[in-house]
Every structure is written in C-alpha cells, then in structure tokens.
Amino acid sequence: KAGVTQTPRYLIKTRGQQVTLSCSPISGHRSVSWYQQTPGQGLQFLFEYFSETQRNKGNFPGRFSGRQFSNSRSEMNVSTLELGDSALYLCASSMEGESGNTIYFGEGSWLTVV
Amino acid sequence: SQQGEEDPQALSIQEGENATMNCSYKTSINNLQWYRQNSGRGLVHLILIRSNEREKHSGRLRVTLDTSKKSSSLLITASRAADTASYFCAAENTGGFKTIFGAGTRLFVKA
Numbered sequence: 001k002a003g004v005t006q007t008p009r010y011l012i013k014t015r016g017q018q019v020t021l022s023c024s025p026i027s028g029h030r031s032v033s034w035y036q037q038t039p040g041q042g043l044q045f046l047f048e049y050f051s052e053t054q055r056n057k058g059n060f061p062g063r064f065s066g067r068q069f070s071n072s073r074s075e076m077n078v079s080t081l082e083l084g085d086s087a088l089y090l091c092a093s094s095m096e097g098e099s100g101n102t103i104y105f106g107e108g109s110w111l112t113v114v
Numbered sequence: 115s116q117q118g119e120e121d122p123q124a125l126s127i128q129e130g131e132n133a134t135m136n137c138s139y140k141t142s143i144n145n146l147q148w149y150r151q152n153s154g155r156g157l158v159h160l161i162l163i164r165s166n167e168r169e170k171h172s173g174r175l176r177v178t179l180d181t182s183k184k185s186s187s188l189l190i191t192a193s194r195a196a197d198t199a200s201y202f203c204a205a206e207n208t209g210g211f212k213t214i215f216g217a218g219t220r221l222f223v224k225a
Contacts, residue, residue: 043202043218100162101151104155
C-alpha cells in the first residue's frame with residue numbers, strides 16, 4: 001500500500017508569492033493533518049481535516065489555509081509568503097473511528113522563501 | 115494546542131550505551147506515541163502506550179508512562195549508530211486530537 005505522498009518535494013518562492021502544497025493520504029485514511037517544521041520551533045500543528053471539514057486548527061495566521069477533497073487528498077496554501085515561512089511542511093494521515101490511530105507521515109515539502 | 119517539553123534537547127552517546135528521552139504534557143490523554151525522524155525526512159511511528167498502561171516494550175525500545183506526572187520516557191537500549199535521529203512524542207488528548215510536542219530530542223550515537 002502506498003504511503004503518504006507529498007508534492008512538490010522542494011520548491012523556492014519569493015516573498016509575496018503564494019504556494020500550494022499537495023498531499024495524498026494512505027488509501028482508506030480520512031484524516032489529514034499538516035505540520036510546519038523549522039529548526040528553531042520544532043513541529044508546529046497547522047490544521048487537520050476529516051471528510052472535507054477542518055476539525056482542528058493551530059495558531060497560524062490566516063495566510064495559511066487548506067482544504068480536503070472528497071477523495072481525502074488535501075492541499076495547503078500559503079499566501080503572501082514571508083521569509084519566515086521557509087520550512088519543511090509535513091502532511092500526515094490516519095484512519096478514523098478508533099482511539100490510538102497511528103499517524104503516518106509523508107516525506108515533506110521543503111519550501112524556501114527568498 | 116502544543117504544550118509540553120521534551121528533554122533533553124540533544125543527547126550524544128557511544129554505540130552500545132542506553133539512551134533515555136523524556137516527554138511531558140499538560141492535557142489528559144488517551145495514549146501517547148513516540149516517533150523518530152531522520153534528518154529532513156518524515157516521522158516514523160515507533161510505539162504507542164495507552165493511558166492505562168505503565169510500561170511497554172518493543173524490541174530495544176522501552177516506554178514508560180506516568181499519567182499522574184503527565185510524563186513519559188523512551189529508553190533505547192544497546193544503541194546503534196543507525197539510531198541517530200530526532201525523537202518526538204505525541205499525545206492523543208481525550209478530545210481525540212494528536213499533538214506533537216516541542217522540538218524533540220536529537221540523539222547522536224557515535225560509532
């Protein structure tokens with residue numbers, strides 16, 4: 001069974017631009033979460049989607065948004081990019097319905113803002 | 115929200131030694147999981163311990179959970195150079211939402 005797939009793996013953007021990152025969860029997984037990882041801040045939770053609805057949201061500005069499609073694939077968008085948005089963005093998926101679901105992570109998308 | 119700390123931030127040991135990492139949290143939890151991350155890669159699930167369990171083993175891994183102190187520890191015995199990675203704990207709170215805490219512990223195992 002294929003793992004969590006994130007695209008693109010690497011990208012460079014300039015300040016002020018916007019970016020869209022994509023995540024395909026493991027087949028059958030309906031929960032998708034996004035995280036931002038930076039050297040100084042560790043893993044920061046962005047948001048979680050389940051059945052096309054945002055269930056939980058972290059403490060990030062409105063420039064960060066996401067959505068989930070009916071096939072559970074998810075995208076996140078960052079508008080008006082800032083230098084501080086440079087980070088590894090991780091997507092994770094899990095099954096739903098039981099406590100103790102393991103989260104499966106993708107390899108991440110490396111975003112560099114110049 | 116993300117709360118809590120992992121301790122220590124970095125740990126350097128010789129191959130064959132044991133490595134102990136600690137995690138603290140603030141919410142009531144259903145379970146706590148440990149993950150490993152090799153440099154610049156995604157996180158890999160290692161082990162899960164439920165709130166009604168106090169200790170769990172998996173191969174060279176031993177996890178303990180003290181819900182009264184809201185803390186957990188991960189012990190890696192007979193460490194290997196390949197264990198070099200960052201280790202994170204994630205607690206599922208009673209609301210069913212998983213949280214990753216802090217910056218993790220960076221473990222260096224010297225051959």
